[in-house]
Amino acid sequence: MDAAVLKKVALFEGLTQGQLAKVARIAQSRTHTAGDFIFREGDTGQDMFILADGKVRISKSVPGIGEEALAILEPGQYFGEMAVIEDSPRSADAIAHSSCTVWVIERAKLDQLMFTDKDLAYVLLWTFVRTLSERLRETNEKIKGFFAISRF
Template sequence: MDASILQKVALFEGLTQSQLLRVAAIARPRGYEAGACLFREGEAGRDMFIILEGKVRISQQVPGMGEEALAILEKGQYFGEMSVIEDIPRSADAYAHTSCTLWVIEREQLDHLMFTDKDLAYVLLWSFVRTLSVRLRETNEKMKTFLALSRF
């Protein structure tokens, strides 16, 4: 895999060229047609994804309302990283919003890589923390808006 792509992914900022090459070596390309389901909420997860081409929709099913899109992700963004941090079910659905090509990184391979390269693990874990912090802030803002609108 071409490690230069990873340089443009926020999760991997701070990694050396050698570390980027090691991450690229465990990534596997996978293509999806528009509308394909990548995973569903509640499923066991063991992979994270990086978007090389196309768009991916992250959503949840809202009872009585149907699908609620949470985000449309584009080239260079990543998702599913919670599954490589913790062994918990997926928290949302992911669909190919357009036909897309993704890099898939399996938890076991990333675990092994982080175990053998502590400097890489340090950078990645802090990146994960920042990502989760940003997403928590965004969720809090959405909740504030929802609560404000529900009072009317």
């Protein structure tokens, strides 16, 4: 993966050129055709993904309703990062919405990189915290909206 491409990914914006090059060395490319599951809710995750091209749909299967799309991701966005932070199962499905290429970063390789470069670890972990906080806030807003709708 090209370090210049990584610089455009929000997760890596605070990294130096040298740090970006280190991350690029541990990323592996994988392609998917439309409809492929990149991962499924409940799977054990050991990887995070950066969308290089195409689109990826993050969704949950809702009993009695079917698939509920949570987000359609565009190139430059990342997903599955919770698997590199915790050991919990995947919380949603990631499906190739169109043919796509993703860059895969394995948890073990990222752990090793963060262990050897504490400045890189600091930047990434704070970005993870901000991302998770933002997603929690969005979820809270959706829940408030659902409660408001259900009162009518």
